[in-house]
Amino acid sequence: MSTILRKKDLPYCKGCGHDLIAKNTAKALERMGLEALDVTVVTDIGCHGIIDGCLNTHTVHGLHGRSVALGAGIAMGTGRQGNKIIVFIGDGGSTIGLQHILEAARLNLDMTVVVHNNMLYGMTGGQTSGLTPCGFKTTTSSEGNPWSGYDLCALTHTSGAAFSGRIAGVGDISGTLQEAFETAGFSLIEIVEICPSYGVRLNPGKKLREIMESSGKLPGRWMNDRKPFVLEQGKKRGDLLKELKTITASHDMPPGGPVSVILSGSAGEGVQLAAGILATAAVSTGYHVTQKGSYPVTVGVGFSTAEVIISPRPVMYHGIDIPDMVVITSVDGLEHCRRRIEAMKGGSLFIDSSLECPPTGAGVVAHDFRSVGARNAALFALFRMAAVTGILQPEVIKSTALASGLPAAVPVGKMMELATG
Amino acid sequence: MQAKNDSQTVIIDGSRLVTEAMARAGADAFIGYPITPANLLYQYAGRRLPLMLPAPDEITTLQWMSGLAAAGRIPVTATSFPGFALMIESVNMAFMMELPMVIVLVQRLGPATGTATCGAQGDLALLRGMISGGHQVPVLCGDGFKDTWNLAAEAVHTAVRLRTPVVFLTSKEEMMTRKSFDLSLLDDIFPVERRSPGGAHYKTYDPGEDGIPAFLPVANASRQVRLNASTHDMEGILRHSTDEAMANTRRLEDKAGNHLDSYTRYQYDSQEDAATLVVSYGITAAAAREAVSGIRESGKKVSLLVAGTLLPLPGIYYRITGKYDRVVIAEENINAQFARLMFGEELPGRVRTVGAIGKMIAPGDITKEVLL
Numbered sequence: 001m002s003t004i005l006r007k008k009d010l011p012y013c014k015g016c017g018h019d020l021i022a023k024n025t026a027k028a029l030e031r032m033g034l035e036a037l038d039v040t041v042v043t044d045i046g047c048h049g050i051i052d053g054c055l056n057t058h059t060v061h062g063l064h065g066r067s068v069a070l071g072a073g074i075a076m077g078t079g080r081q082g083n084k085i086i087v088f089i090g091d092g093g094s095t096i097g098l099q100h101i102l103e104a105a106r107l108n109l110d111m112t113v114v115v116h117n118n119m120l121y122g123m124t125g126g127q128t129s130g131l132t133p134c135g136f137k138t139t140t141s142s143e144g145n146p147w148s149g150y151d152l153c154a155l156t157h158t159s160g161a162a163f164s165g166r167i168a169g170v171g172d173i174s175g176t177l178q179e180a181f182e183t184a185g186f187s188l189i190e191i192v193e194i195c196p197s198y199g200v201r202l203n204p205g206k207k208l209r210e211i212m213e214s215s216g217k218l219p220g221r222w223m224n225d226r227k228p229f230v231l232e233q234g235k236k237r238g239d240l241l242k243e244l245k246t247i248t249a250s251h252d253m254p255p256g257g258p259v260s261v262i263l264s265g266s267a268g269e270g271v272q273l274a275a276g277i278l279a280t281a282a283v284s285t286g287y288h289v290t291q292k293g294s295y296p297v298t299v300g301v302g303f304s305t306a307e308v309i310i311s312p313r314p315v316m317y318h319g320i321d322i323p324d325m326v327v328i329t330s331v332d333g334l335e336h337c338r339r340r341i342e343a344m345k346g347g348s349l350f351i352d353s354s355l356e357c358p359p360t361g362a363g364v365v366a367h368d369f370r371s372v373g374a375r376n377a378a379l380f381a382l383f384r385m386a387a388v389t390g391i392l393q394p395e396v397i398k399s400t401a402l403a404s405g406l407p408a409a410v411p412v413g414k415m416m417e418l419a420t421g
Numbered sequence: 422m423q424a425k426n427d428s429q430t431v432i433i434d435g436s437r438l439v440t441e442a443m444a445r446a447g448a449d450a451f452i453g454y455p456i457t458p459a460n461l462l463y464q465y466a467g468r469r470l471p472l473m474l475p476a477p478d479e480i481t482t483l484q485w486m487s488g489l490a491a492a493g494r495i496p497v498t499a500t501s502f503p504g505f506a507l508m509i510e511s512v513n514m515a516f517m518m519e520l521p522m523v524i525v526l527v528q529r530l531g532p533a534t535g536t537a538t539c540g541a542q543g544d545l546a547l548l549r550g551m552i553s554g555g556h557q558v559p560v561l562c563g564d565g566f567k568d569t570w571n572l573a574a575e576a577v578h579t580a581v582r583l584r585t586p587v588v589f590l591t592s593k594e595e596m597m598t599r600k601s602f603d604l605s606l607l608d609d610i611f612p613v614e615r616r617s618p619g620g621a622h623y624k625t626y627d628p629g630e631d632g633i634p635a636f637l638p639v640a641n642a643s644r645q646v647r648l649n650a651s652t653h654d655m656e657g658i659l660r661h662s663t664d665e666a667m668a669n670t671r672r673l674e675d676k677a678g679n680h681l682d683s684y685t686r687y688q689y690d691s692q693e694d695a696a697t698l699v700v701s702y703g704i705t706a707a708a709a710r711e712a713v714s715g716i717r718e719s720g721k722k723v724s725l726l727v728a729g730t731l732l733p734l735p736g737i738y739y740r741i742t743g744k745y746d747r748v749v750i751a752e753e754n755i756n757a758q759f760a761r762l763m764f765g766e767e768l769p770g771r772v773r774t775v776g777a778i779g780k781m782i783a784p785g786d787i788t789k790e791v792l793l
Contacts, residue, residue, distance in 0.1 A: 036645070037641070037642055037643070037644075037645060038642075040639055040640045050659065052647065052649070052658060052659060053658045053659065056645065057645075058639045058640055058641075058645060058646050058647070059645075059646075059647045059648070059649075059657070060491060060518075060639060060647075060648045060649075061647075061648070061649045061650060061651055061653075061659060062484070062487075062514060062518075062650050063484075063510060063511065063514050063650055066480065066484045066511065066514075069480070069481045069484030069485055069488070070484045070485075070487055070488045070491075071488060072484070072485060072488060073484060073485040073486065073487055073488015073489045073490075073491070073492070074488040074489075074491055074492050074639060074640060075488070076472075076474065076485065076488065076489060076492075077450070077488055077489035077490075077491070077492030077493065077494045078492040078493070078638070078639075078640040080640055080641070080642065083640045085640070099477060099478060099481065100480075100481055100484065103476075103477050103481060231472065237444075237468055237469045237470065237471065238468065238469070239441065239469075240437050240440055240441040240444075240465055240468065240469050241431075241433075241437070241441055241604055241607075244431040244432075244433060244437075244604075245431065246429050246430060246431055246604075247430050247431060247432070247601075248430070249430070276432075276599075279432055279599065279601070280432060282601075283430060283432060283601045287601075288600075288601050289432065289600065289601045290598060290599070290600045290601075291432070291598065291599040291600070292594065292597075292598045292599075293597065293598075294538065295538060296538065297457065297536075297537045297538055315600070316565075316707040316708070316710045316711040316714075316784075317707045317708040317710075317711045317781070317783065317784050318594070318598055318600065318707070319708075319780070319781040319783055321783060
């Protein structure tokens with residue numbers, strides 16, 4: 001009496017290799033001395049997947065093609081030593097989920113994938129699969145499949161699987177299954193069968209070994225000497241809130257209402273950094289702030305814009321339509337903000353003097369902000385903005401900038417002198 | 422304005438708050454696949470959660486999460502529509518298997534890849550229809566940092582309590598915008614507790630008294646667990662359409678709704694004699710608050726309802742909206758998704774909508790509709 005199988009008669013067609021695989025799996029596991037609950041069998045969609053109800057093991061029946069990824073999650077999630085994760089999958093599922101198989105092999109997860117390769121989709125009517133050999137007839141290739149099938153073992157072997165093996169589904173295959181199950185790390189065993197309902201009928205007289213030989217998918221074993229992936233369990237990490245610097249309001253806040261500021265330049269030119277310094281300096285002056293970034297999907301080119309609201313009271317809505325102040329340090333930044341600059345009826349525009357100033361109702365301060373280097377232009381303009389408008393003390397911007405971890409080469413003091421002199 | 426002595430003012434983004442809240446609530450694994458504007462959550466999770474794994478795609482993400490959840494972990498991921506679309510079949514699987522997990526869906530402008538760096542509120546209708554059979558997974562949505570903190574934790578608690586995937590719905594502007602914030606305002610978060618099933622024999626889908634099967638991890642040494650994404654009986658064995666299997670599927674339909682009160686979160690700021698109610702959620706709730714504040718300062722009366730639980734729709738929303746002559750629903754899409762979920766495709770005349778794409782709805786847009 002099997003401890004793994006709860007039924008002697010399995011629900012497969014007469015002559016189906018799935019029956020052979022299930023019984024030899026049980027035989028191998030029992031020979032290894034494993035109890036039923038030492039084993040979790042994850043099944044895919046297909047005829048093989050109806051084995052669940054016949055097993056005394058833990059069973060997990062998932063989606064078509066995804067069982068290897070599902071089993072991988074279990075393998076990574078369970079901390080139980082000696083636990084065996086086995087995935088049953090068909091040839092159809094193994095092509096839908098090919099990425100999952102390669103990933104599990106690459107990571108060398110401690111699990112075994114048993115591919116029931118009957119060379120076609122049996123449950124849905126005998127259609128051609130990605131493992132159907134060239135010349136093999138299916139219900140959707142009556143003249144014979146014109147393409148060769150994937151070599152799963154070659155794929156998993158080159159992806160890093162500890163064990164990849166292929167055998168014909170004939171006779172006692174429990175020894176090779178046991179070899180796969182006993183592998184520390186990822187193992188895949190492809191068992192080639194002929195579906196009695198479609199494969200035998202459409203390919204009369206063809207022998208399994210002949211098909212394997214003519215397709216070049218010969219039996220074999222391929223090893224990689226690798227240690228299995230071991231998950232670090234329960235490692236505690238730092239509190240994300242405690243990483244943040246608490247900012248104390250330690251400077252006098254000038255009178256006035258909320259001010260909206262847009263800084264706009266080119267990606268990689270320190271716009272977001274300057275906006276962060278502005279926001280921190282504002283909070284240390286007692287303001288509430290919001291800082292919104294805008295940029296194209298590219299990281300290193302195009303515009304980079306930051307919208308900062310500085311307010312004596314908490315800010316709920318953080319959008320800016322027409323800003324009170326704008327800093328423009330490059331043509332990218334100018335083009336991105338042109339509409340809003342032209343719509344300004346007051347406020348201040350601080351623009352690099354190399355740029356053509358658009359028509360605007362804002363007071364314009366043109367200055368060679370880029371003279372201190374393109375990466376410093378936005379910060380330099382902040383000093384000028386502070387000096388002209390009085391919303392923040394330049395000294396506060398300076399101390400905030402120096403405390404922000406800027407490279408020593410950034411001429412913070414010089415910029416303040418130039419801007420306020 | 423000087424800060425209070427006991428305040429802890431920092432500049433922070435919503436991604437950091439959500440990650441920390443979920444970690445404190447008991448989430449212990451994050452599976453990541455990069456996508457804008459959800460990347461900050463991925464970065465923070467790598468530093469915070471005991472386990473962080475980089476998946477090769479979003480289908481793998483959900484499958485690994487399901488495996489981890491089956492093994493007893495509480496996994497989280499963060500994505501945006503293009504990634505979420507790939508996850509949906511697997512979300513159905515996790516729903517059917519009754520595996521707890523949280524998906525943070527950071528909305529961006531669609532359709533398709535749309536604009537990755539532009540916020541939106543365009544995915545609610547998708548969430549309502551994503552489970553085959555029309556069943557619902559809980560969808561929670563924060564309003565400002567304090568509420569986001571609490572609801573992110575509630576998402577983890579609800580996922581475990583109900584044995585279900587939960588979506589925490591947010592948007593680019595909520596997760597990426599930095600704001601000054603006093604951390605001392607945050608409530609304590611307690612780690613979720615799991616109940617262990619008693620008895621020698623365990624049935625994975627025995628509904629028990631409350632319709633929520635007790636959870637045992639697969640691969641445990643003592644009692645057999647059977648998880649199944651196909652129609653199944655209480656044991657977890659595949660069945661066609663037997664009475665027991667259909668009862669199980671009906672239970673799934675009822676589960677989220679029967680326990681809705683336990684995770685219904687909303688904020689109702691009513692003003693006596695107001696005839697108009699503004700309704701909003703998520704990023705647009707900030708504009709709604711500012712609009713309502715301004716309207717009241719001008720001497721006019723208006724009430725505000727901010728929905729935190731978006732799905733299933735709590736009945737209390739109908740009782741509240743039913744009190745008003747006019748209901749103005751503001752959300753950042755151009756097809757009134759929340760409004761139509763509540764009131765149907767043909768909106769009643771008293772229900773007005775304010776929408777936008779490509780930009781946030783401004784307080785003035787809402788004020789204009791309220792005062793119309």
